[in-house]
Amino acid sequence: KQWYQRRVRGFQGGTSAVMRVSLASTIQLLSFTTVQHGFYSLGVHNALFNSCISGVISSIPVVIISNPLDVVCTRMYNQDLGAYYKSNRECIEKLYQREGWRGFYKGAFVNYCRTVPHMVCTLLLWDHFKRNSINLSLTLQPKSNEFDFEGFGDSHKDIITKFGLDFDDDEGRG
Numbered sequence: 001k002q003w004y005q006r007r008v009r010g011f012q013g014g015t016s017a018v019m020r021v022s023l024a025s026t027i028q029l030l031s032f033t034t035v036q037h038g039f040y041s042l043g044v045h046n047a048l049f050n051s052c053i054s055g056v057i058s059s060i061p062v063v064i065i066s067n068p069l070d071v072v073c074t075r076m077y078n079q080d081l082g083a084y085y086k087s088n089r090e091c092i093e094k095l096y097q098r099e100g101w102r103g104f105y106k107g108a109f110v111n112y113c114r115t116v117p118h119m120v121c122t123l124l125l126w127d128h129f130k131r132n133s134i135n136l137s138l139t140l141q142p143k144s145n146e147f148d149f150e151g152f153g154d155s156h157k158d159i160i161t162k163f164g165l166d167f168d169d170d171e172g173r174g
Contacts, residue, residue, distance in 0.1 A: 020069035
């Protein structure tokens, strides 16, 4: 009880923010990859279009799942220290008693309008970097099937040789 009375004012609602971010991130990546693979199976192979439209569609489950947690988080943050709600559970119970299920989806359309550009940009970049990292990892495969760190020694030339990269010593890179 002493910790509750002495805690920092700005941290109330922090646990609901952690729950929201954890759940929303999981739903975001899961729904994005599912929708994206669905479009690939339908024959949409343009990576830019596929990522953008997948981001728009996958925003729907993210908002459906995360909006109730956003409402709880906002209510916990905007109260004086413990004035209305002592815990997330109490906030959820009181919100449901007063406003029903509709209370959990206040501002859902605005949340969707805010989430779509964020998800499209984030997931477009994530997809681009994921694709490029796969291409990079394929080009940097070792020549042999075995990869051991003991064979490198101290020389960077051993690493370059192991990965099949040829740099001339005259250019100052080898």
